[in-house]
Amino acid sequence: MRYTPTPRNNPNGLAGLLLSPQMRSLMLQKAEVAQALYRARVAKKTGQLAREVRVQTYIGGKRNDRWCSRVIGRPPREHSAPHEFGARGRPGAHDWPAVLAQMRNS
Numbered sequence: 001m002r003y004t005p006t007p008r009n010n011p012n013g014l015a016g017l018l019l020s021p022q023m024r025s026l027m028l029q030k031a032e033v034a035q036a037l038y039r040a041r042v043a044k045k046t047g048q049l050a051r052e053v054r055v056q057t058y059i060g061g062k063r064n065d066r067w068c069s070r071v072i073g074r075p076p077r078e079h080s081a082p083h084e085f086g087a088r089g090r091p092g093a094h095d096w097p098a099v100l101a102q103m104r105n106s
Contacts, residue, residue, distance in 0.1 A: 018066035024057055030103075031055040031069035037099045038071065042083075049073070049083060 017023060032055055039050040052074045060068035073080060073096075086092035 015065060018061075019059070024067040027067045027069040028055065028057050031057070031071050034071045034099055034103055037102055038073070038095060041095050041099060043093065049080070 035053050035055050038053055042049045044050060054072045054074060055069065056072060057067055057069045060066065081087075082090075082092075084092050084095060
């Protein structure tokens with residue numbers, strides 16, 4: 001028996017699965033879970049850090065052959081980096097690594 005590779009544009013193979021609407025929906029759901037976990041964890045003095053988190057799906061990967069998602073935190077510059085990494089002797093909150101660890105363990 002001889003192995004023949006599946007073409008990249010095979011709608012019934014792995015390429016079809018990775019580019020399917022169901023995969024996009026799954027990636028969006030995972031990103032929304034991360035968004036909700038971050039919003040629940042982040043400090044809420046003004047609520048601006050939690051409000052400005054967005055979710056995006058896009059076609060990516062090493063060969064641009066699959067749906068990917070990203071969670072983007074876009075708070076004002078004066079709040080985001082000092083909050084996450086710390087400033088002026090204050091320790092950072094490190095919310096994003098905690099959210100990723102929580103998702104990995106669930």
